[in-house]
Amino acid sequence: MKEDPSLWKEHDLTESEYRKILELMGRQPNYLELALFGVMWSEHCCYKDSKLQLAKLPTKGPQVIQGPGENAGIVDIGDGFGIAFKMESHNHPSAIEPFQGAATGIGGIIRDVFAMGARPIASLDSLRFGDINNHRVKSLLNGVVAGIGSYGNCMGIPTVAGEVFFHPSFQGNPLVNAMSVGLLKTDKIFRGKASGVGNIVMLVGSRTGRDGIKGASFASEELSDMDADKRHNVQVGDPFMEKLLLEATLEILEADLVVGLQDLGAAGLTSSGCEMAGRAGNGLYMDLDLVPLREQGLEDWEMMLSESQERMLLIVEPVKVDAVRKVFDKWDLLSTAIGKVTDDGCFTLKRGEKVLASIPAAYLTEKAPVYSPPYSEPAYFEERKHADHSPVVNYGDFTELLKRLLISPNLSSKHWVYEQYDTTVMLNTVIGPIGDAALLRIPDTRKGVALSCDCNSRYVYLDPEKGAAIAVAEAALNVAVLGAKPLAITNCLNFGNPENPQIFWQFVKAIDGLARAAGYLDTPVTGGNVSFYNEYDGKAIFPTPCIGMVGYLADLDNRVSFHFKKPSDLVILIGKSLEELGASEVHYLVTGKDEGTVPSLDLELAKSLNDFLQEAANRKLLQSAHDCSDGGLAMCLVESAFPLALGLNLNWKDNISTASALFGETQSRVVVSIEPDKLDSLKSLLNAHNLPHTLLGEVTDSGNLVINYNSDKVSASIAELKDLWYGALKKEAEI
Amino acid sequence: MTFKTAVIVFPGSNCDQDCVRSWQTVTGLKADLVWHKESKIDNYDLIILPGGFSYGDYLRTGAIARFSPVMAEVIRLAYKGHLVIGICNGFQILTEAHLLPGALLRNRYLKYICKDIYLRVENAKTAFTGGYHRGDVLRIPISHGEGNYNVSSHGLKELQDHDLIVFRYCTPDGTVGADIAPNGSMDSIAGIINKAGNVLGLMPHPERVSEDELGGTDGRSVWTSILSTLQKRGVA
Numbered sequence: 001m002k003e004d005p006s007l008w009k010e011h012d013l014t015e016s017e018y019r020k021i022l023e024l025m026g027r028q029p030n031y032l033e034l035a036l037f038g039v040m041w042s043e044h045c046c047y048k049d050s051k052l053q054l055a056k057l058p059t060k061g062p063q064v065i066q067g068p069g070e071n072a073g074i075v076d077i078g079d080g081f082g083i084a085f086k087m088e089s090h091n092h093p094s095a096i097e098p099f100q101g102a103a104t105g106i107g108g109i110i111r112d113v114f115a116m117g118a119r120p121i122a123s124l125d126s127l128r129f130g131d132i133n134n135h136r137v138k139s140l141l142n143g144v145v146a147g148i149g150s151y152g153n154c155m156g157i158p159t160v161a162g163e164v165f166f167h168p169s170f171q172g173n174p175l176v177n178a179m180s181v182g183l184l185k186t187d188k189i190f191r192g193k194a195s196g197v198g199n200i201v202m203l204v205g206s207r208t209g210r211d212g213i214k215g216a217s218f219a220s221e222e223l224s225d226m227d228a229d230k231r232h233n234v235q236v237g238d239p240f241m242e243k244l245l246l247e248a249t250l251e252i253l254e255a256d257l258v259v260g261l262q263d264l265g266a267a268g269l270t271s272s273g274c275e276m277a278g279r280a281g282n283g284l285y286m287d288l289d290l291v292p293l294r295e296q297g298l299e300d301w302e303m304m305l306s307e308s309q310e311r312m313l314l315i316v317e318p319v320k321v322d323a324v325r326k327v328f329d330k331w332d333l334l335s336t337a338i339g340k341v342t343d344d345g346c347f348t349l350k351r352g353e354k355v356l357a358s359i360p361a362a363y364l365t366e367k368a369p370v371y372s373p374p375y376s377e378p379a380y381f382e383e384r385k386h387a388d389h390s391p392v393v394n395y396g397d398f399t400e401l402l403k404r405l406l407i408s409p410n411l412s413s414k415h416w417v418y419e420q421y422d423t424t425v426m427l428n429t430v431i432g433p434i435g436d437a438a439l440l441r442i443p444d445t446r447k448g449v450a451l452s453c454d455c456n457s458r459y460v461y462l463d464p465e466k467g468a469a470i471a472v473a474e475a476a477l478n479v480a481v482l483g484a485k486p487l488a489i490t491n492c493l494n495f496g497n498p499e500n501p502q503i504f505w506q507f508v509k510a511i512d513g514l515a516r517a518a519g520y521l522d523t524p525v526t527g528g529n530v531s532f533y534n535e536y537d538g539k540a541i542f543p544t545p546c547i548g549m550v551g552y553l554a555d556l557d558n559r560v561s562f563h564f565k566k567p568s569d570l571v572i573l574i575g576k577s578l579e580e581l582g583a584s585e586v587h588y589l590v591t592g593k594d595e596g597t598v599p600s601l602d603l604e605l606a607k608s609l610n611d612f613l614q615e616a617a618n619r620k621l622l623q624s625a626h627d628c629s630d631g632g633l634a635m636c637l638v639e640s641a642f643p644l645a646l647g648l649n650l651n652w653k654d655n656i657s658t659a660s661a662l663f664g665e666t667q668s669r670v671v672v673s674i675e676p677d678k679l680d681s682l683k684s685l686l687n688a689h690n691l692p693h694t695l696l697g698e699v700t701d702s703g704n705l706v707i708n709y710n711s712d713k714v715s716a717s718i719a720e721l722k723d724l725w726y727g728a729l730k731k732e733a734e735i
Numbered sequence: 736m737t738f739k740t741a742v743i744v745f746p747g748s749n750c751d752q753d754c755v756r757s758w759q760t761v762t763g764l765k766a767d768l769v770w771h772k773e774s775k776i777d778n779y780d781l782i783i784l785p786g787g788f789s790y791g792d793y794l795r796t797g798a799i800a801r802f803s804p805v806m807a808e809v810i811r812l813a814y815k816g817h818l819v820i821g822i823c824n825g826f827q828i829l830t831e832a833h834l835l836p837g838a839l840l841r842n843r844y845l846k847y848i849c850k851d852i853y854l855r856v857e858n859a860k861t862a863f864t865g866g867y868h869r870g871d872v873l874r875i876p877i878s879h880g881e882g883n884y885n886v887s888s889h890g891l892k893e894l895q896d897h898d899l900i901v902f903r904y905c906t907p908d909g910t911v912g913a914d915i916a917p918n919g920s921m922d923s924i925a926g927i928i929n930k931a932g933n934v935l936g937l938m939p940h941p942e943r944v945s946e947d948e949l950g951g952t953d954g955r956s957v958w959t960s961i962l963s964t965l966q967k968r969g970v971a
Contacts, residue, residue: 149847153878154788156749240747240791330770331746415850422849422878424943425786427753430950441948443756556948 011038017369024363032349032357035301036364039267040274043532046368049498050530053511057518057525063487064524071115071192071262073526074184075488077552081442082186083449084118087126087179087492087548089531093234094176095223098143102176103151103237104212104309109180110155111263111312114246117190117253118182121428122440123152125162125178126453126492126546127417130171132409132732137166140174141733147237148178149420154239155246158429159421160438161451166409167458167594172536173223177492179453179548183442190253192262194276194284194315194341199259201273201284201339202321204328205245205311208269209294211235212307222497222535241310241333248331249312257320257327264311270304270364272313274347278365285348286339288356300356304349315341378502384462387596389581392659395590399714402634403724405663408589411631412728434643435562436478436627437551448559450484450551456630457542462583463598464506464543468513470598470667471547473606474629476521479551480610481625481670483560483617489518490548491528496540498532506543514545520603521610523549542594558617562626563643564673567701569623571650572682574609575669576692577633579656585630586663599667605691606668612689613670621682623673632663634714636671637696638705642722650697651708658712673699738965740766741779743809743825745800750786750822750942757942758783761958771803780965781818782809784825786878786940796839796881797827806832818862818961819934823879826926826936835929835936836894837886842879843919849878851951852917854925854939855905858898861928862964863935866956872909873902873953875939877917877925882938884920884927894927902926902937 008018011034021029021037029037043049059067065082066074072086090105106123113120125148130137141164152159157180194201212235252258260280262272269286277284288303298306314335316324321337328335342348348358395401405411418433430448431439437452454475460467476486491514496503518525534541553559564571581587582596616622628636641648654661674682686693705721707714742754755766766783769776789800800806806828813819813834821829829835842848856864856871867873886894894900902925904916916923918938926937941954 146846153847153849153880154747154749154791156787238791240788240793243747243749243788243791330772419850420847422847424849424876424940424949425749425753425878427756427943427946427949430948 011035012042013038017041020369024367030357032300033359036270036304036357036359039270039305040364041368045267045271047530048369049371049373049532051370052372053508056511056515058515059524059526061522061524064526065186066526068525068527071112073488073490074116074189075526075550076186077447077449079445080186082184083550084113084116084182084184085179085490085548085550086112086527087177087490087546088529089492089494090176090178091173091494091531091534092223094144095173097234098140099147100234100236102144102147104235105176105178106148106151107237107239107242107309108265109178110157110242113180113182114249115190115192115261115263115312116182116184117188118184119250120157120180120182121426122181122438122451123157123159123178124451124453124548125159126455127162127164128170128175128457128544129166131168132166134171137171138733138735142735144174144176145417145420151237151239153422155243156425158423158425160423160429160440161433161453163453164414164417165457167542169542173534173541175494175541175544177546179490181451188253190258191260192276193260193280194282195259195280196317197282197341197343198318199341200316200318200321200337201286201341202314202316202324202335203291203311203338204314204335205333206238206241206308207292207294207334208303208306209308210298210302210306213302213305222533235307235309237309244331244333245310245312248328248333251327252324257324258314258316260315262313264313266307268304268306274361274364276313276315277347277361283342283344283346283348283361284339285342285350287350287352289351290336290338292334292336300349373498373504374501375505375508376501377505384595385597387582387587387593389587392581392587392590393657395659398658398662398712399716402714403721404589405586405631405635406721406725407728409729409732410585411635413726414729415726416730416733430556430559431482431561436481439482439553439559441556446555448484448553448556450479450482450553452478453546453548454478455544455546457544458594459583459598460510460544461542461594464509465513466598466601468510468545469517470601471545472514472517472521472523473601473603473667475547475549476523476610477606477627477668479549480613481560481562481627482553483558483614484551484553485614486521486523486549486551486610488526488550489523490526492531492546493528494531494534494541494544494546496535503540510543510545517603521607558620560617560622560625562640563624564640564646564699565623567646567699568676569673569699570676570679571648571671571673571696571698573633573669573671573694573696574686574691575666577654577656577661577664577669578666579660580664580666581660584663584665586632599665601667608689608691609668609670612685612691616685621674621678621685623675625670625672628669628671630665632665634662638721640671641705641718645703645718645722647700647702647704647718648697649700649706652694652696653710658709661709738764738780739777740764740781740783741769741776742766742783742785743771743805744768745771745789745803747789747791748785748787753942754783754785757945758958761945761955762962769805771805774804776805776808779812779817781961782812784821784828786823786825789824789828796824797831800828801832810834813934816931816933820863821936822940822942823938826938827881829934829936834934835927836890837884839881840883840885841881842883847880848917849876851876852939853905853907854902855909855911857903858901861901861932861935862961863957864901864960865963866960870909872905872907874951875941875954876943877939879938882918882920884924886921891922897930899928899930900924901928901935
């Protein structure tokens with residue numbers, strides 16, 4: 001072989017990576033071997049650009065049973081139960097083919113969770129799209145939502161929470177992040193290890209075809225308008241097959257028939273094979289003649305890089321192979337012994353006796369290159385800190401401004417989205433997608449698990465460090481308002497091209513913020529996913545480190561829901577509103593600009609607030625609790641009033657502008673309602689936690705919102721506001 | 736007195752465990768999961784065909800499931816008068832198996848719909864609805880993409896004339912009318928029963944609202960009504 005640059009370029013390797021391979025191997029690798037290196041050394045598989053940064057994240061704690069490095073993380077919720085969870089992106093496939101891209105995103109993350117031995121009990125999704133007035137964006141939105149629904153609904157796993165955010169920065173490159181949550185017994189956890197030399201390697205589920213070939217490399221490139229021809233890189237999902245695969249897999253795990261297992265995700269047979277061997281310090285071989293194919297004539301490299309969905313790799317003791325086969329036969333699924341675990345440490349591919357490729361597994365995994373890309377602060381960071389908020393402050397008619405916020409795509413009701421998802425199957429959904437977080441009960445116990453995913457992309461763009469910290473604090477507060485204790489997080493880090501120093505700066509700063517907040521709030525990171533190259537025609541998305549949070553509620557009877565319950569209850573704001581309009585939704589709505597200083601975050605205050613909320617819930621002091629976030633206090637108040645169409649009579653004074661008081665996005669604030677006779681107990685608990693509060697007024701049966709703030713007044717009928725809020729997104733979204 | 740209840744599991748069923756759990760929670764009685772490949776089953780007093788996506792709904796909902804070996808047994812027991820209830824995909828399978836008339840088409844606006852809807856009880860004298868009163872309004876979730884009930888005009892007249900429409904979609908105050916059915920169902924039909932009165936099919940999910948914690952209990956009476964029917968029949 002001559003050393004033509006196309007040699008490495010064809011496999012998306014750099015020249016120095018190619019040299020490193022030569023050095024490691026001590027010989028010229030063949031075409032197939034180079035293809036294996038190419039995919040395993042892609043950012044998507046080996047995190048070469050992000051690894052050093054990710055090492056800064058806190059990952060340990062008494063609640064963590066499994067941290068990063070496995071198919072999914074696991075946290076302990078006591079009495080022998082654990083929660084397995086992970087979040088992953090499927091952005092590029094969804095940009096090209098929204099329905100299948102989103103569907104297979106859900107399918108992949110569900111497999112990661114049941115590969116740990118967990119039964120998936122919920123999905124969440126975090127979505128970002130461009131300007132909704134664009135026809136292509138509408139069609140992406142419709143396709144993605146239908147794809148998520150079709151997969152999750154067919155699987156019978158409820159999609160219980162999520163977020164949708166629209167902004168032009170996501171015009172050509174939407175974000176589709178999916179999180180799966182599973183329940184397991186902590187004495188029955190399985191891992192992706194190829195242990196036991198002589199054990200059999202079995203491939204189960206779907207046949208291998210040409211779909212999704214090189215999907216991992218595709219994820220590590222930028223998108224452009226030439227990409228319609230990349231549709232063949234998008235996998236096609238079969239949720240019915242996955243449902244059968246799920247049931248059959250859980251059945252063999254229950255019967256202890258398996259030593260280790262892993263799903264076939266990015267880089268298919270290659271990554272699952274060498275990662276399982278690598279984790280166990282063993283080798284393994286696969287005989288490609290034995291792999292069941294969807295069509296004849298696949299090249300060796302195509303088989304190894306295929307990302308055909310709904311496949312799992314199992315490691316089985318020889319005596320148990322027949323028992324495994326029997327279970328898969330019952331479910332009408334293929335199960336094929338394709339190789340063995342070996343003691344030579346090599347990942348080997350054969351056809352019969354002929355060796356096609358043989359590489360020490362560690363070369364593909366641990367020995368992958370690690371880089372520290374250069375980074376530098378972009379000019380916009382300082383420039384955009386300054387904003388003129390006078391158009392908002394002097395708006396005048398704040399009732400009208402509230403109405404404009406209610407019909408804006410980012411703040412209006414998302415029922416058009418979540419009503420396409422089955423939210424109640426499995427009989428565990430105690431609070432569904434309408435709350436700050438979803439709440440699921442754990443069968444046969446009084447325990448509950450609160451789930452939320454969150455990120456304000458605009459905050460992260462304007463201040464990556466603070467924005468990422470806020471995403472963690474906000475996700476924690478979302479579960480805390482239900483009365484749950486924030487336990488741990490998974491993340492999905494969506495950024496532009498890391499080779500651009502200004503983009504990598506965003507990444508470095510965001511990791512710093514994430515690490516600081518996760519450490520302070522005692523919510524370790526148990527795993528996640530990095531998605532770089534989210535750019536379209538050279539323009540990067542707003543950086544979006546999406547946080548998936550799991551919280552624990554010991555007794556479901558102590559849960560607190562977000563909506564006001566009855567007239568005469570007192571409405572109290574906990575926390576202190578500041579003059580903070582920077583980076584807000586209201587500033588963007590009025591001026592069309594993404595600018596200003598991101599709201600401050602006091603982690604000590606955030607932690608006290610979380611602790612207070614759990615204690616207040618345990619003592620049953622609260623009728624309702626709702627987190628103040630995008631759109632500020634006014635949005636929080638009306639959202640709480642909508643479900644029972646109750647009125648509000650509020651009257652308070654403060655020394656900040658009316659716009660800030662109503663629509664500013666000061667962090668760590670919660671609106672609670674209480675029965676009047678609980679006021680003293682509440683106040684003493686607030687004092688004990690050093691938390692400021694303001695008595696705003698009371699809930700009424702008038703059905704009208706009346707706010708008197710300083711000398712300004714907002715008044716409107718709740719029913720009218722609700723209609724505006726409820727109907728807006730549907731009107732925009734339908735094609 | 737003990738009754739034997741079966742919940743049939745087709746490949747792709749996903750409300751099978753829910754039905755077992757809900758039946759057990761409400762009645763205190765067990766239910767067996769019965770695999771669809773069984774060609775001989777016990778003389779179950781009650782057979783539940785659960786919701787889900789049997790065979791992925793890839794052909795036409797319920798169209799393949801009705802050829803599962805177990806369906807011959809379900810039909811045998813149905814003709815003997817044993818109680819059969821099909822919920823959601825179970826209802827779709829019952830129509831494909833011709834145990835109930837009509838068909839469930841794609842929802843009117845073609846989208847999957849999962850939300851709480853209101854149902855009016857039209858016939859409270861059946862084996863499945865004795866615990867309700869005619870005119871009761873229930874809040875129960877639907878979760879389907881193909882719930883748009885259709886039947887020939889002759890078939891519709893027969894359903895109406897023989898009081899075989901058991902549930903209709905309605906507004907929160909119980910009004911039934913055009914455009915109220917979320918899925919476009921003919922005559923707002925949400926659930927029907929056969930002439931013999933022992934086979935019920937409905938699209939909404941009563942098993943999802945049989946505990947307060949899950950947001951409602953309006954579905955409980957389906958289970959308790961069945962229980963009291965079986966008790967009255969005195970089956971052993």
